[in-house]
Amino acid sequence: MKNLLTQALAVAFALTALASCKKDEDKATVQPSAALTLTGSANSVVLAQINDPQTAVTYTWNPVQFSLSGTEATKAPAVSYQLQVAKKADGFGYLGPNIIDAGTSTTKTITVEDLNKALNAIGITTGSPVQAFMRVAAVIGDDNHTFVSAPVAFTVTAYPACLPPNTDTWALVGPAGAGWPSGTPATEDGLTMKWNCALKAYTIRTALNVGPMKFRQNKAWAVNLGGPSAGLANGVPLTPGGADINITTAGTYTVKLAVDGSGTAVTGGMLTVTP
Incomplete structure (x- = not known):
């Protein structure tokens, strides 16, 4: 009886391992058509609150398509883009309010207000020129880290975020x-x-x-x-x-x-x- 039970467990383990291997082989992989390259209309920007609705900078990048391989692949995934701001070239680990959504377009005009909000969200020093970095990400699903451009440096003078003294409008x-x-x-x-x-x-x-x-x-x-x-x-x-x-x-x-x-x-x- 003991030998029969051992043999049954061994067969079950082998079948499970085989199914796992087959799943790994069949899993679809995503391949971008080209590396992302980001270009800005300015590399030095001075932000002032009175100019909030005006354009601070416009970024453009090349379109990227994705192909799928693997027996589970069905159709190419939908792609959207994000501009991401950081204080350092390697400081993109935290992504939250410092993301500026660009939808499916390959260009994004950022207003003074939106850029200043993103910079304040990462704790940028305000009131004097400092260096910051921008990159673009091609996003599939919830992944906003994998397919990104090289960071582009720019110099910016931001103004401090603040709240009005009361609730009056x-x-x-x-x-x-x-x-x-x-x-x-x-x-x-x-x-x-x-x-x-x-x-x-x-x-x-x-x-x-x-x-x-x-x-x-x-x-x-x-x-x-x-x-x-x-x-x-x-x-x-x-x-x-x-x-x-x-x-x-x-x-x-x-x-x-x-x-x-x-x-x-x-x-x-x-x-x-x-x-």
Whole structure:
């Protein structure tokens, strides 16, 4: 009986090993058509929060197709691309907020805001020029490490990430911008301004039309600011419920709004509008 049991176990082990070997032989392997090569439109970038919507740098790379081999291979896998940022050429071990998705395209224009977010996510030194590295990855499934380009160095001056001092939001409203809010989703927000840590004010760089404008808090008229229309480039004081502010020459302007107080306790502010 003992011998029969031993023989049965031996046969079972052999069959299991054979199945394992066969599975390894049949497993599909992935082969890229070419090595990835990354090129940037600039190798030195200075980032400023006021320029958040603008282009910081554009990266391009060659397309890569993948072929499968092995008896389990069916069809070539779908490929997408990621740009990955690191402080060192060999520092791509952690990948999280420092990934900039590029979809299936072979080019990606990165805004000032998106690049700065990725750099802050890896703890880059801000306020002075430092070296960072970018690479592109061809991603299949969840694998964002295997098929990557050589890192490309660039010099960047980033600004520190920060949060506004309170939860208030402010928007520029009126025909000088996107029109008076009508209660519909398309116009309710007006031109939303962002908190600028360096200036300690809400700012926006945008095209303005000839016409009136005001500033309102939290998508409502309960707290709004207006004031004089003359001398905007030098700064004018604003008061709660103040007069419409008129833009007399259409153009692209930087609008800076410093607010005194918060919530329902806003007492005024200072507005500067410069080309």
